[in-house]
Amino acid sequence: xxxxxxxxxxxxxxxxxxxxxxxxxxNTDSENATYSPxxxxxxxxxxxxCYLVISDSRxxxxxxKQNDLxxxxxxxxxxxxxxxxxxxxxxxxxxxxxxxxxxxxxxGNRMExxxxxxxxxxxxxxxxxxxxxxxxxxxxxxxxxxxxxxxHMLTAxxxxxxxxxxxxxxxxxxxxxxxxxxxxx
Amino acid sequence: MKKVMKGNEAVAExxxxxxxxxxxxxxxxxxxxxxxxxxxRLPEEGKIFIQAESEIGxxxxxxxxxxxxARCMTATSGxxxxxxxxxLACMALGRLPCVLVDVQRAFNCITPAQMDxxxxxxxxxxxxxxxxxxxxxxxxxxxxxxxLAFEKAYQYNVPAVVLMDGMIGQMMEAVxxxxxxxxxxxxxxxxxxxxxxxxxxxxxxxxxYGGQYKGLSSEAACEExxxxxxxxxxxxxxxxxxxxxxxxxxxxxxxxSYGSSARICLDTVHMLRDQGIKxxxxxxxxxxxxxEKQIGALQGLKGVLCVEMAKPEQFAKDVALCLxxxxxxxxxxxxxxxxxxxxxxxxxxxxxxxxxVS
Amino acid sequence: xxxxxxxxxxxxxxxxxYCEGCYHGLIxxxxxxxxxxxxxxxxxxxxxxVGCNGMGAxxxxxDAYGTCHGRCPCVGTALKRLHPESVLMLYQGDxxxxxxxxxxxxxxxxxxxxxxxxxxxxxxxGMTGGQASPTTxxxxxxxxxxxxKEGPPMRVAELVATLDAPYYVARCSVHSAxxxxxxxxxxxxxxxxxMEYGAYSFIEVLANCPxxxxxxxxxxxxxxxxxxxxxxxxREFKREGRPSGEVTR
Numbered sequence: 001x002x003x004x005x006x007x008x009x010x011x012x013x014x015x016x017x018x019x020x021x022x023x024x025x026x027n028t029d030s031e032n033a034t035y036s037p038x039x040x041x042x043x044x045x046x047x048x049x050c051y052l053v054i055s056d057s058r059x060x061x062x063x064x065k066q067n068d069l070x071x072x073x074x075x076x077x078x079x080x081x082x083x084x085x086x087x088x089x090x091x092x093x094x095x096x097x098x099x100x101x102x103x104x105x106x107x108g109n110r111m112e113x114x115x116x117x118x119x120x121x122x123x124x125x126x127x128x129x130x131x132x133x134x135x136x137x138x139x140x141x142x143x144x145x146x147x148x149x150x151x152h153m154l155t156a157x158x159x160x161x162x163x164x165x166x167x168x169x170x171x172x173x174x175x176x177x178x179x180x181x182x183x184x185x
Numbered sequence: 186m187k188k189v190m191k192g193n194e195a196v197a198e199x200x201x202x203x204x205x206x207x208x209x210x211x212x213x214x215x216x217x218x219x220x221x222x223x224x225x226r227l228p229e230e231g232k233i234f235i236q237a238e239s240e241i242g243x244x245x246x247x248x249x250x251x252x253x254x255a256r257c258m259t260a261t262s263g264x265x266x267x268x269x270x271x272x273l274a275c276m277a278l279g280r281l282p283c284v285l286v287d288v289q290r291a292f293n294c295i296t297p298a299q300m301d302x303x304x305x306x307x308x309x310x311x312x313x314x315x316x317x318x319x320x321x322x323x324x325x326x327x328x329x330x331x332x333l334a335f336e337k338a339y340q341y342n343v344p345a346v347v348l349m350d351g352m353i354g355q356m357m358e359a360v361x362x363x364x365x366x367x368x369x370x371x372x373x374x375x376x377x378x379x380x381x382x383x384x385x386x387x388x389x390x391x392x393x394y395g396g397q398y399k400g401l402s403s404e405a406a407c408e409e410x411x412x413x414x415x416x417x418x419x420x421x422x423x424x425x426x427x428x429x430x431x432x433x434x435x436x437x438x439x440x441x442s443y444g445s446s447a448r449i450c451l452d453t454v455h456m457l458r459d460q461g462i463k464x465x466x467x468x469x470x471x472x473x474x475x476x477e478k479q480i481g482a483l484q485g486l487k488g489v490l491c492v493e494m495a496k497p498e499q500f501a502k503d504v505a506l507c508l509x510x511x512x513x514x515x516x517x518x519x520x521x522x523x524x525x526x527x528x529x530x531x532x533x534x535x536x537x538x539x540x541x542v543s
Numbered sequence: 544x545x546x547x548x549x550x551x552x553x554x555x556x557x558x559x560x561y562c563e564g565c566y567h568g569l570i571x572x573x574x575x576x577x578x579x580x581x582x583x584x585x586x587x588x589x590x591x592x593v594g595c596n597g598m599g600a601x602x603x604x605x606d607a608y609g610t611c612h613g614r615c616p617c618v619g620t621a622l623k624r625l626h627p628e629s630v631l632m633l634y635q636g637d638x639x640x641x642x643x644x645x646x647x648x649x650x651x652x653x654x655x656x657x658x659x660x661x662x663x664x665x666x667x668x669g670m671t672g673g674q675a676s677p678t679t680x681x682x683x684x685x686x687x688x689x690x691x692k693e694g695p696p697m698r699v700a701e702l703v704a705t706l707d708a709p710y711y712v713a714r715c716s717v718h719s720a721x722x723x724x725x726x727x728x729x730x731x732x733x734x735x736x737x738m739e740y741g742a743y744s745f746i747e748v749l750a751n752c753p754x755x756x757x758x759x760x761x762x763x764x765x766x767x768x769x770x771x772x773x774x775x776x777x778r779e780f781k782r783e784g785r786p787s788g789e790v791t792r
Contacts, residue, residue, distance in 0.1 A: 020357065023189055023357045023358065024189045024357075027187065027189045027358070027359040032358065032359050033358065033359075034356055034357070034358045035356060035357040035358070036352060036355065036356040037355055037356070038296075058451070059358075059451075060448060060449065060450070060451030060452040060454075060455065060527070061448065061449040061450075061451065061452040061524075061527055062352070062356055062358075062448070063352070063449075063524060064452075065526065065528070206625070207621060207624070207625060209621065233624050233625065235620065235621070235624070235654075237617065237650075238646050238647065238650035239646065241614065241617075241646075241647070242614075242617045242646070242647055242650065243617075245610065245611060245614035245617030245618055245647070246617045246618065246620055246621040247621070248610060248611075248614075248617075248618050248621070249608075249610075249617060249618035249619060249620060249621030249622045249625075250621040250622075250625060252608055252618065252621075252622060253621060253622045253625035253626055254625075255621075255625050257621075271611050272611060272614070275610075275611060
């Protein structure tokens with residue numbers, strides 16, 4: 001069974017960090033994943049997106065045009081990518097930075113989550129990628145072993161122990177936000 | 186054991202495990218990670234890494250490394266490849282072995298494409314001589330093709346090309362790397378150090394033109410060299426061409442594609458099968474030698490769709506040459522860094538199946 | 544009768560392809576004499592280039608290579624890194640080293656690759672019929688500057704000498720016995736420091752192409768002494784990696 005995820009934002013939203021964590025965490029004996037990044041040419045602040053595909057069999061197109069889950073972090077990526085979700089798929093909008101129009105109401109498949117606000121609440125908005133990772137871990141059915149996402153985050157931070165507590169807190173916040181919504185992919 | 190790696194890095198690591206002794210290169214998106222990886226890892230192995238002043242410099246250093254008898258490699262993308270034309274033409278004519286990785290992009294856009302196909306398969310530069318060209322479609326295959334490229338380059342004393350693209354180069358997935366070759370065989374040239382050794386056994390290499398070969402010189406030498414090379418390429422066509430047949434046993438419609446385009450079209454095949462159309466994928470893995478036999482053997486198909494990221498078509502022309510005249514063929518191309526859309530490809534085949542003109 | 548002088552034993556027993564009065568024939572002969580005197584023929588590699596100068600690779604019984612125009616330093620860089628025990632001398636013309644190959648020349652110099660470059664400067668492209676090169680003197684008539692060259696010549700030795708990595712940079716001449724001896728001494732020094740310290744050296748040698756320059760062989764010595772040397776001072780620029788004397792314009 002194949003699941004596809006699309007993440008987009010601007011530089012600094014942790015998009016690529018989260019994508020890389022996911023692809024590492026998900027490649028196990030039972031399933032495999034592909035991660036394919038897209039960048040603008042700017043060194044800072046350009047559009048940043050990545051495509052992930054998770055499957056227990058051979059993966060074809062690594063960049064699905066229609067995904068099971070899409071997370072859009074800011075207005076620019078929302079305007080450009082709001083149609084990247086399959087019918088019945090989940091569209092997650094970072095409500096801190098995206099003003100969706102009135103017609104686009106929140107439904108079970110469309111969620112407005114204050115991801116950046118949660119990051120700021122930890123005291124350092126740079127932990128946004130850990131918030132996002134925690135959120136994804138909290139979506140049941142997305143990855144077979146969600147605790148591996150936290151493990152990979154901690155391993156990546158092992159050389160920066162001073163950041164461990166902060167990022168753990170951020171991860172928990174993201175997880176909490178997901179559990180509140182109780183969604184399934 | 187599988188490891189999650191970026192395409193560029195998997196290729197670099199595989200090259201090192203295949204006995205790479207010398208790498209030179211120049212930064213160009215989307216292969217710069219390969220260069221950077223080499224700059225750290227090669228010295229760890231006690232091997233040589235040089236960042237050249239340009240692709241002209243790196244391709245000529247590659248020539249020097251090959252003359253010196255080392256297993257050598259460089260990597261680049263389209264614009265750099267054009268700069269390497271002179272050196273590659275000379276190495277192909279002079280039968281100097283090396284490995285070249287081309288991580289294709291859409292001209293000045295850094296997004297993936299397949300626009301260098303003609304350059305690498307139709308004979309390098311001004312000599313029109315060939316290299317052995319492999320076209321992987323996944324990160325695993327990029328690693329496997331790198332290993333194979335080293336084997337073929339040094340078996341035949343030719344440049345071997347790994348023709349990939351920015352999507353493969355930049356993406357990450359699980360890959361099983363080959364075991365390290367502990368003691369690679371010494372490089373052996375049919376004539377000591379390329380063309381033109383002298384009776385007193387002193388080594389001599391002269392780049393393509395005006396060289397000496399088999400005791401001949403100038404025009405006679407050049408012609409004799411080209412004759413020998415042509416015979417080699419014929420042998421490859423008969424014995425070395427590789428092609429994957431995916432769900433082709435009962436297929437009525439086939440997608441013929443290579444590299445990332447082919448991988449994307451796996452989705453198309455699955456989509457069509459779900460809709461009751463018997464689709465399959467024939468995927469050349471060597472694009473020089475082109476798998477003429479395998480494509481020519483596609484019999485009894487109701488239609489073929491050729492998919493590539495190049496316009497005007499390059500790969501499709503080679504397919505058309507091999508395909509039986511009775512099989513209708515259409516092409517679907519995207520370029521400029523845009524990827525083929527599996528749905529659009531499926532729609533073309535659906536129309537073929539319904540007897541509609543696309 | 545006792546033979547007291549002859550051409551180098553490294554040269555093949557056949558006429559060289561050079562014109563009468565060609566300075567390549569002279570400079571290369573002197574190079575091979577130095578190699579013979581130093582007894583380093585076995586480790587020696589002659590790095591040939593494109594141009595009349597490139598024919599030298601065919602005239603001598605030494606390991607040699609010839610390669611694409613201007614790229615001699617690139618090929619040499621790889622070769623020397625892989626065979627550090629070899630003694631590598633690159634022989635290039637001014638078109639090869641200072642026009643198409645200028646970038647490669649400077650980058651190899653900046654890397655400090657352990658080889659010795661001898662750049663024969665006859666201020667034009669001889670093999671292709673006498674076109675102007677970056678070192679053509681102002682007012683000189685060539686096939687591509689029929690009304691006389693405009694603009695200054697490039698002083699390549701001085702350019703290379705601005706870099707930190709080169710150990711020995713000099714400009715020599717061979718238009719008289721005094722300068723011939725000076726050149727042989729310079730080359731011997733350059734090859735010695737290459738072997739002992741892995742040092743990069745660059746020696747520019749003034750030359751004349753009698754066929755294309757319009758300056759007859761018998762006039763060339765005076766031409767070099769009175770004209771060429773005014774633009775291209777014959778002196779050392781760097782020794783032991785440090786500037787040697789004052790740089791004058």
